[in-house]
Amino acid sequence: MDKEDEILSINRDQILESEKLYRVKLVNSLAGIRQVVLVGTKSKSDYENLAVFSSLIHLGANPPLFGLISRPDSVDRDTLENIRETESYTLNFIDKQWVKQAHQTSARYPKEVSEFAEVGLTAEYLENCFSPFVKEAPIKIEMKLQQILDIEINKTKMIIGSIESLYLQKNRLAEDGLVKPDHLLLSGGLDAYYSGEFITQLPYAKP
Secondary structure (H helix, E strand, O other): OOHHHOOOOOOHHHHHHOOHHHHHHHHHHHOOOEEOEEEEEEOOOOOEEEEEEOOOEEEEEOOEEEEEEEOOOOOOOHHHHHHHHHOEEEEEEOEHHHHHHHHHOOOOOOOOOOHHHHHOOOEEOOOOOOOOEEOOOOEEEEEEEEEEEEEOOOOEEEEEEEEEEEEEOHHHEOOOOOEOOOOEEEEOOOOOEEEOOOOOOOOOOOO
């Protein structure tokens, strides 16, 4: 067997006993490649906030619902607090060229500091949405909070919201409703980023 084909066996205790950052990267990256979204919010005091998330979950299309996982609020979580206060937030899918700016939004800035300004992205307000969008984003979604679920086992929160409006480049929407993810930024962990490649589109599977 080639050395690169060697099989490692890692049990739960070994995972838990490993160095913290190693453990976080290991488990996070095992979840696979997923969509990066920049979540735009604003406090009732008009402080804008922008934060990168890679935990977007499709929950259903009727009504159209997405879920996000927020880490425990044992420390300040401006995004979570703003959503609780205003029930408004935006999801912004961005081009892979903005990878450094997206990643930088994960830094812990004071509440009164706008991540938009700090990382060089532009806050944009559309229609009557209270929360800011990312102007540079080719796909923008206005969300309304519906429910926050407490996940007791690790004290995280699932933020469940409904899609209120959608803005996207016309050439990204196919006639059958498929949204094309070309060149969008994807995440494979805390600090690993990718872009996707279209393989094929198959018909609805039947027995």
